[in-house]
Amino acid sequence: MTALVEYPVRSEVTSFLSGGPKRLLIGGEWVPAASGRTFPTHDPATGAVLAEVAYGQTDDVDRAVRAARRAFDDGPWQAMKPNERERLLWRVGDLLSERAEQFGQLESLDNGKSAGIATAVDTAWAADVFRYYAGWATKIEGSTVNVSMPFAPGGQFHAYTLREPVGVCGLIVPWNFPLLMAAWKLAPALAAGNTVILKPAEQTPLTALLLGELFCEAGFPPGVVNIVTGFGDAGAALSGHDDVDKIAFTGSTEVGKKIVDAAKGNLKKVSLELGGKSPNIVFADADLDLAVEGSLNAWLFNHGQCCVAGTRLFVEGTIFDEFTRAVADAASQVKIGPGLDPSTQLGPLVSQEQFDKVTGYLAAGLADGARALTGGKRWGEQGFFVEPTVFVDVEPEFSIVQEEIFGPVVAAMPFDADAGVAAAANDSIYGLAAGIWTKDISKAHRTARQIKAGSVWINQYNGFDTAMPFGGYKQSGWGRELGAAGLDAYTITKSVNIAL
Numbered sequence: 001m002t003a004l005v006e007y008p009v010r011s012e013v014t015s016f017l018s019g020g021p022k023r024l025l026i027g028g029e030w031v032p033a034a035s036g037r038t039f040p041t042h043d044p045a046t047g048a049v050l051a052e053v054a055y056g057q058t059d060d061v062d063r064a065v066r067a068a069r070r071a072f073d074d075g076p077w078q079a080m081k082p083n084e085r086e087r088l089l090w091r092v093g094d095l096l097s098e099r100a101e102q103f104g105q106l107e108s109l110d111n112g113k114s115a116g117i118a119t120a121v122d123t124a125w126a127a128d129v130f131r132y133y134a135g136w137a138t139k140i141e142g143s144t145v146n147v148s149m150p151f152a153p154g155g156q157f158h159a160y161t162l163r164e165p166v167g168v169c170g171l172i173v174p175w176n177f178p179l180l181m182a183a184w185k186l187a188p189a190l191a192a193g194n195t196v197i198l199k200p201a202e203q204t205p206l207t208a209l210l211l212g213e214l215f216c217e218a219g220f221p222p223g224v225v226n227i228v229t230g231f232g233d234a235g236a237a238l239s240g241h242d243d244v245d246k247i248a249f250t251g252s253t254e255v256g257k258k259i260v261d262a263a264k265g266n267l268k269k270v271s272l273e274l275g276g277k278s279p280n281i282v283f284a285d286a287d288l289d290l291a292v293e294g295s296l297n298a299w300l301f302n303h304g305q306c307c308v309a310g311t312r313l314f315v316e317g318t319i320f321d322e323f324t325r326a327v328a329d330a331a332s333q334v335k336i337g338p339g340l341d342p343s344t345q346l347g348p349l350v351s352q353e354q355f356d357k358v359t360g361y362l363a364a365g366l367a368d369g370a371r372a373l374t375g376g377k378r379w380g381e382q383g384f385f386v387e388p389t390v391f392v393d394v395e396p397e398f399s400i401v402q403e404e405i406f407g408p409v410v411a412a413m414p415f416d417a418d419a420g421v422a423a424a425a426n427d428s429i430y431g432l433a434a435g436i437w438t439k440d441i442s443k444a445h446r447t448a449r450q451i452k453a454g455s456v457w458i459n460q461y462n463g464f465d466t467a468m469p470f471g472g473y474k475q476s477g478w479g480r481e482l483g484a485a486g487l488d489a490y491t492i493t494k495s496v497n498i499a500l
């Protein structure tokens with residue numbers, strides 16, 4: 001039996017969690033679900049209930065969509081100047097920075113991730129995203145177009161484009177980076193002048209609700225930001241709603257496809273960030289110490305619960321045994337524990353469901369004939385902890401090689417540099433990210449072009465930046481988030497042509 005020590009929780013986190021069930025944010029008011037129902041959200045390190053949360057369903061989604069529609073069509077939001085939207089978004093960024101520790105601890109309790117990382121990475125980056133898109137609010141521009149109009153010889157014209165907000169946007173986010181994924185969607189959507197309904201994941205609704213308080217405090221007009229907590233049926237109601245103009249979704253490829261189906265009714269716009277099974281490629285000429293450390297980060301960051309996780313580790317055959325041994329040794333040294341323990345490097349998985357899924361893949365890998373250099377089973381007897389696991393002796397058709405596991409599990413495969421690695425790396429329905437480790441600059445660029453993935457990181461992994469577009473090839477998604485490209489998902493172009 002592994003006894004889990006209790007760690008001190010900040011008073012502002014305790015006070016947020018006390019005081020009765022958390023409510024929905026609709027039209028600027030905190031309201032219970034129409035049904036009066038609530039559901040519990042848990043600490044995955046202990047299984048303890050953290051809070052009861054309003055169980056939003058179709059009626060609540062309807063109310064939220066009406067509020068967002070009113071705010072879009074009639075509210076002060078449309079009349080606001082871009083620099084006023086800029087100031088409001090900047091204020092949210094500042095409030096997030098001021099309260100980063102509160103957000104970090106709350107995220108850690110709800111999700112299981114390290115509180116230190118949730119503060120320094122998730123929350124700090126979310127604040128950066130709000131400030132980045134605050135800056136864009138005043139820089140969303142159309143263009144003047146030098147038209148020829150061959151059917152109107154002799155005419156003179158003044159033609160230009162406007163980039164307008166899409167309208168009412170449903171933002172559906174997962175549990176792996178609850179606050180950050182919300183920020184990635186909210187900030188560009190609001191910078192562009194849309195109104196939104198945010199639907200957090202059932203496992204991790206708390207930081208979205210705390211963020212809702214910041215929107216109220218910053219002075220956003222009622223109805224611009226609405227938050228409906230609940231389950232998949234609330235997400236489905238949003239995706240199928242005829243008065244929603246756009247859905248932005250991050251989550252599984254399976255649910256992404258359901259959203260595409262549901263969106264058909266009114267042909268709402270859809271952008272999708274879906275699953276991955278990303279290749280991480282280590283050439284023999286790499287800085288191997290750097291590559292060991294980076295490869296560990298590639299598949300273990302956030303306990304492997306990353307859409308970009310580098311879970312197919314391709315290692316040049318001449319260094320395969322030595323390199324995988326070094327990765328396994330480093331993985332076995334990782335400190336496992338609850339997220340509130342400052343020394344924790346690997347926390348629990350988010351839920352019983354995710355724990356069952358990941359341990360199921362461990363069993364399937366072993367049954368298929370894979371060998372675990374380290375790990376291969378749960379850790380301890382309490383909480384949803386899984387040992388970091390390095391599989392070798394794997395075949396391309398094994399489920400642990402093909403399917404997204406979303407846990408601390410990597411499958412390592414040797415490759416022959418002369419034969420090339422791109423075909424094996426691209427043998428996936430996904431195409432989200434890739435890592436390449438080599439000191440040969442030409443090989444690095446050449447391989448980057450051969451890999452079908454939305455992000456390629458060279459001599460690093462998880463090389464994200466707010467200014468760099470992010471998104472998938474193949475079944476990893478539609479559209480891009482972050483950067484200037486991230487605004488495309490939340491704007492629609494109008495062409496205006498005037499005969500002079």
Ligand code: NAP
Nearest residue numbers: 173174200201202231232235236251252255274275307406
């Ligand atoms: P998921 O079902 O795709 O959930 C993502 C979001 O979609 C949640 O807010 C979810 O609500 C909502 N949702 C569920 N069913 C919906 C529907 N029919 N229509 C609209 N929205 C719906 O992901 P999950 O069940 O949490 O995780 C399952 C697997 O997906 C994981 O094991 C992992 O492999 C993958 N995943 C990928 C990512 C990623 O970033 N690519 C993130 C999370 C999970 P509820 O939370 O209430 O179900």
Ligand code: MG
Nearest residue numbers: 202232252255
């Ligand atoms: Mg789900």
